[in-house]
Amino acid sequence: MQTNLDFVSLQVVDINKSAIFYTDVMGFKKGDSPNQHAVVFETEAGSIFAIRTPLIDLSxxxxxxxxxxxxxxxxxxxxxxxxxxxxxxTILKPIQDGPFGRFFVLKDPDGYAITIHGES
Incomplete structure (x- = not known):
């Protein structure tokens, strides 16, 4: 049996604030979203990344x-x-060399640690 990562979603307190962060600050592009409580972002790899209104009390x-x-x-x-x-x-770990090229860790508006990696 072969498995592939298909979908990752973060629950966020303020979906509008987070959508602005991921589009205007991070440079992500919005994709089509069949769910009115979610914002889906395009990826080149085919997997889906989204943010959505909370299903639990995040406070x-x-x-x-x-x-x-x-x-x-x-x-x-x-x-x-x-x-x-x-x-x-907010940068949690400054840019440095790692196993997959250059990487750093940032903090998104909800406090999630997001790692970015790529070439320099």
Whole structure:
């Protein structure tokens, strides 16, 4: 049996604020969303990344996504890193060399740790 990652969704407190972060700040492109409670983003790999309104009460969750490592590949990690520094995005781990090229970890508006990797 072969398996492939098909869909990843983050539950967010303010879907509009998070959608602006992922599109205007991160540069993601919105895709078609059949769910009115979600925003889906296009990916080149065929898997789906989305944000959605919460299915649980997130006000009691102290560390969202603890134990999960979510990585996004970009063409130029250094370029995006510098853009995010200028936009004052919280960086949890500065850019450095890693097993998959250059990488860094940022904090999204809900506190999820997002790893970005790619070439320099």
């Amino acid at each position: 009691h969750v102290e560390l969202k996504g603890a134990g999960i490592s979510l990585w996004f590949k970009v063409a130029n990690a250094d370029k995006l890193y510098n853009k995010l520094i200028e936009k004052e995005v």
